[in-house]
Amino acid sequence: MRHxxxxxxxxxxxxxxxxxxxxxxxxxxxxxxxxxTDWTGLTPDKHYIGFExxxxxxxxxxxxxxxxxxxxxxxxxxxxxxxxGLFFAFMLNVGGRRRGASVTGVRGSGAYKIIFFFxxxxxxxxxxxxxxxIYNPDPDEGVLNALLSNVGLSSLTQSWLGDPHxxxxxxxxxxxxxxxxxxxxxxxxxxxxxxxxxxEASLLDGAGRAVxxxxxxxxLLADTVAxxxxxMGIIAMDAxxxxxxxxxxxxxxxxxxxxxxxxxxxxxxxxxSQYGLAAAMGVAMLVVTLLxxxxxxxxxxxxxxxF
Numbered sequence: 375m376r377h378x379x380x381x382x383x384x385x386x387x388x389x390x391x392x393x394x395x396x397x398x399x400x401x402x403x404x405x406x407x408x409x410x411t412d413w414t415g416l417t418p419d420k421h422y423i424g425f426e427x428x429x430x431x432x433x434x435x436x437x438x439x440x441x442x443x444x445x446x447x448x449x450x451x452x453x454x455x456x457x458x459g460l461f462f463a464f465m466l467n468v469g470g471r472r473r474g475a476s477v478t479g480v481r482g483s484g485a486y487k488i489i490f491f492f493x494x495x496x497x498x499x500x501x502x503x504x505x506x507x508i509y510n511p512d513p514d515e516g517v518l519n520a521l522l523s524n525v526g527l528s529s530l531t532q533s534w535l536g537d538p539h540x541x542x543x544x545x546x547x548x549x550x551x552x553x554x555x556x557x558x559x560x561x562x563x564x565x566x567x568x569x570x571x572x573x574e575a576s577l578l579d580g581a582g583r584a585v586x587x588x589x590x591x592x593x594l595l596a597d598t599v600a601x602x603x604x605x606m607g608i609i610a611m612d613a614x615x616x617x618x619x620x621x622x623x624x625x626x627x628x629x630x631x632x633x634x635x636x637x638x639x640x641x642x643x644x645x646x647s648q649y650g651l652a653a654a655m656g657v658a659m660l661v662v663t664l665l666x667x668x669x670x671x672x673x674x675x676x677x678x679x680x681f
Contacts, residue, residue: 402660408653415642415649427654437655440625440632441662443542444611447549447633448666452606455550456599459557462490464587466558467565468573487562490555498552502619505548509534509620536622538630545616545631553609557602564598565591600674604667611663614639634659 409427411420431437466483493501510516511533519531534544568591576586592599614635618624624640625632634655642652 405653405656405660408650409657411650413649414647416647423650427651428658430651431654431658436629436632436637437634437658439629440634440637443631443633444613444662446542447546447610447613448607451546451549451553451610452603454546455553455606456557456602458550458554459561459602460587460592460595460599462486462554462558463561463565464583464591467562468583468586468591483562487559490558492555493552494556496552498615499619501548501552502616505544505551506535506620509544511536535620536627538627541621541627542631545613545620548620549609549613549616553606557606560602561595561598564595568594596674600670603674604670607666607670608663611659611666 408420410422410424412423412426413420466486496504507515508517511519511531516534518534522528522530532540535541572590572594573586576590581589612635613633617631617633617636618639621631625636638652638655638659641648641655
């Protein structure tokens with residue numbers, strides 16, 4: 375009976391596992407193989423050069439600068455996005471007017487969730503191009519500068535994406551705007567599953583909104599927040615589409631918005647087609663992303679709270 379059960383399970387898993395190996399694992403293996411060569415991607419000739427490409431990226435200033443930009447995105451974008459998502463979700467679900475020991479959300483919370491979620495129905499390309507036009511420094515075309523001028527704040531107009539000190543921050547703001555709505559809906563669903571009796575008991579004990587959030591809501595949503603942190607971290611470690619479409623001259627000005635995925639793209643397709651070197655950058659990003667995911671899940675491991 376036991377052997378029949380195993381054959382039954384293997385029969386179901388064989389095809390999905392095989393497909394996963396072919397379409398997911400195999401490309402990573404091929405990428406590592408390419409990173410050990412000097413292949414240009416334009417000819418069939420490949421010469422094995424060992425870890426020479428990895429030595430090059432270790433001594434490549436642009437790689438480390440781009441990786442630092444990814445780290446900044448990793449430190450700022452997930453924190454701000456998840457914090458705003460938690461705040462708005464809490465206010466929509468628990469932030470309404472309190473009547474005795476009952477807990478309600480704000481009036482029209484369903485409509486607010488739709489509004490928050492709206493950026494999710496737009497593609498990254500549409501969002502990036504839309505915000506590029508908003509940030510446009512031309513006062514006749516840039517929405518943000520035109521708005522500042524119309525309200526008498528002409529002194530605040532900037533070349534938002536052309537200033538090395540502002541460009542990366544502007545892109546971060548767009549990434550937060552594009553993703554926060556999803557987490558508002560996700561956390562709202564998690565809060566809706568928390569029994570109202572728990573909130574009512576905290577109210578009877580005299581807990582305010584801040585205490586209720588940090589002592590009740592946040593601990594019960596810890597697993598959801600940890601998962602969201604991993605997803606947002608992966609998005610922050612990528613950021614390819616936002617930077618490519620919004621930045622000046624693909625990672626400018628002066629490479630101040632460059633990220634590793636974009637540098638990889640330029641290395642492979644623009645800078646003498648150095649596919650081997652670009653593959654080595656891809657392997658390095660894979661290692662960094664996996665380390666981030668493992669560390670996040672380990673640090674967030676805790677006893678599950680049943681309710």
